[in-house]
Amino acid sequence: MAYHRRHSPPRPPGPPPHPTHNLAPPPPPGLYTAPPPFPPPVVVLVNEYAPRPPSPAPPRPSPPPYNYDPHYRPSPPLSRLPPPY
16 A cells, blocks of 8 residues: 555545546437336235135025925826826
């Protein structure tokens, strides 16, 4: 460090130069500039053990008609009737 101080030219008076003093100046407005960076990706976390929403109830069966007879049996077709005696 002493060698550098001794053999480097004296620094001009004033504040030290900004660390970006050797970068290119920004382009004038109107020229092409780099597009803005992409937005961060959206990550959706799915909890497999989260409670599921209740499933919709199955449709209720329609009630039987007012003249419903649970013991009613339709008569067999005429071709299947037993022969008369």
